[in-house]
Amino acid sequence: MKITCIGGVGTVTGSKTLVESNGIRILIDCGQFQGLKSLRELNWEPLPILPSTIDFVLLTHGHLDHCGWLPRLVNQGFEGKIYCTSPTKDVAKLILLDSAKIQEEDARIANEGKFSKHEIAEPLYTVAQAEKVFPHFRVINPNESVVLDAEIEAVFTNAGHILGACTIELRLENRIVVFSGDIGRDNDVLMFPPTKPKKADYIFLESTYGNRLHPAIDPKVELEMYINNTVRSGGTVIIPSFAVERSQSIMYLLWRLKEENKIPNIPYIIDTPMGISMLELFTNNRKWHRLHQDEFTAMCKMFTLNSDYQETIDTIYNKQPKIVIAASGMVTGGRVLSYLERYIGLPETTIIIIGYQGEGTRGRKLLEGATDIKIHGRYYQVKAKVVEIESLSAHGDQKDLINWLSDLEEAPKKVFLVHGENEPADELRIKIQEKYGFECIVPLMGQEFEL
Template identity: 80%
Template sequence: MKIKFLGGAGTVTGSKTLVESNGIRILIDCGQFQGIKPLRELNWEPLPILPSSIDFVLLTHGHLDHCGWLPRLVNQGFNGKIYCTSPTKDVAKLILLDSAKIQEEEANKANEGHYSKHEIAEPLYTVDQAEKVFPFFRIVKPKEVISLDPEITATFTNAGHIIGACTVELKLENKTLVFSGDIGRDDDVLMFPPEKPEKANYIFLESTYGNRIHPETDAKAELEMYINNTIRKGGTVILPSFAVERAQTVMYLLWQLKEEDKIPNVPYIIDTPMGISVLDIFSNNRIWHKLHEEEFTSMCNMFSMISDYQETIETIYNKQPKIVIAASGMITGGRVLSYLETYIGLPETTVIIIGYQAEGTRGRKLLEGAKEIKIHGKYYPVLANILEIESLSAHADQNGLLNWLSALTTKPKKVFLVHGENQPADELRIKINEKYGWDCSVPLMGQEIEL
């Protein structure tokens, strides 16, 4: 059996792990690279194997860094099956269409503004190419054993990261391989705790926060303070948010604060068509989250939901203080850019970062104190107040990842740390070795191993 790390090694994006066994090729996730330019450029490179030779894709969840390369895979000849849970299929559809639309718009803007280094800027993939992925999806129920081959089975169990997110267990060649996907938190506001594996010969564990412990701060109290301080100054609060689960979590916390009369009566806006569509996925998949129907309905009624871009423009030019949740979470694209073009240069503005920011993204640069950011080929001074709420992360921290391993009844032969930048992954490697005494390594991008 061979394992090849095609993405998500040494970085938190582009997740792709190839498993080859007895002539069967299985790709665990098929993510898009994000962040610094050398990583983004990898999206344009062909895989080292023919996509037509891949039999199955097993999708842990629907975030772009796990599903965002599927249109390229299909366009280049993949003709197999993509297995995932029902919410993951729905989320992936939304994210792929949104990604394709944004890329088409960015390419058009670059061509109109002549700020691309290419003679003609092209999108990584089009909406039409994204739609061609959908017929390949096959739905898996949690804990259902799927036979991929007479000697290969796959089982999906709840990972608690976002709605529908799962860990994948592969059984083949008398071995059990566990691919964690992204692991959520035991105390998440909306998601149920991740299920821990009990048996595994080999584990492929994410390490996004492998060197960090989430602060034990009250995210709701922080939101209350930041919002009241900003509105008191006559400013606007902008929350760049991942459209899936983070946006809904923030909506829920804001709804609670409003119900408790702790934040002012100003407009509360969610401006992400995809985030609004995700609310339907929450409504249709109640077994996957903690929200009760009455709470959900009341929460949604509190917000002005913007889908039409003309409404976005009108909202931006309305100088009334307001709270805006807009995608994208790492400020790499989407409507949040339109808000920041106007508001990032105003000292009364507050921008609250609420999720992981990959290396090279605008969100990371803002957290690192950037004095200006580039949007659509133009630089804007950063005068707004940039704040972070770390306790809203959807990823388990170092303690959470160590705890996720705690139910294993036998010692795994090896743990591979993926989906993390090198330093966090290596610090987690050391902690796993200290706590459990297990053999643990951090694979390199493109590395191939035999099991």
């Protein structure tokens, strides 16, 4: 068996791991690179093998950094099946269509503004190309074995994190290889705790927060403080948010605060069409989350849902203090950019960062204290207050990741630490070796392993 780390190593994006066994090729995730320009440029590079020679894609979940390269894969000749859970299929469809629309729009703006280095800016893929992915999806149920080949089976188990997210257990050549996907938190606001593996010969474990512990402070307390301070100064709160799961978590916490009369009666706005579509998925997939339907209904009534872009414009030019939740979570695109163009230069504005910010993204630059930010080819001074609520991340922290390994009946032969920048991955490596004595490896991009 040969495993090649094509993406998602040394970085938190672009997840792609190729498994080759007895003439069968399986790609675990097919994600898009985000953040640094050097990483984004990898999205335009071909895979080291022909997509037409890949038999199956197994998706851990529907986030862009795990499924966002599928349109390129299909466009370049992939004809196989894409296995995932039902919620992941629905989430991936939303993510891919939204990504394609944003890329088409960004290309249009770049061409009209003539700020692209290319003579004609082109999207990474179009909406039409994204739609060609959908016939390849095959839905599987968690905890049920899927036979991929005569001697290859896969089992998907709950990973928490977002709706439909799973860890993948691959059984082949009399061995068990476990791919964690993104591991959720043991005490997430909406998601159930991840299922721990019992047996594994080899483990590919994410390490996004391998060097960090989430603060013990209640995120509701932080939200209450930031909102009330901003409203008292006459400002607007902008929360760049991942449309999938994080937006709904924030909605839930804000609803709870409002029910407790701890935050003011001002407009609360969801301005992410994909986030609005996700609300229906929460209704249709109740077994995947903790939220009761009556709570969900009451929560939704509190918010104004902006679907049409004219509603966005009207909200932007409304000077009344307000709370706006808008995609994207890493401030890489989407409607949040339109709000920042208007509000980032106002000192009474507060921008609340609530999720992981990839290296090189606008969100990371804001957290690192950037004094100006480039949006649509123009620089804007950052005068708004930028704060972070770390305890709202959908990723497990170092403690959660180490605990996820605690039910293994025997020591795995090796643990490969992926989906993390080098420093967090290496610190997690040290912690795992200290606690369990497992041999840990931090792979390099493109590195191959014979197992």
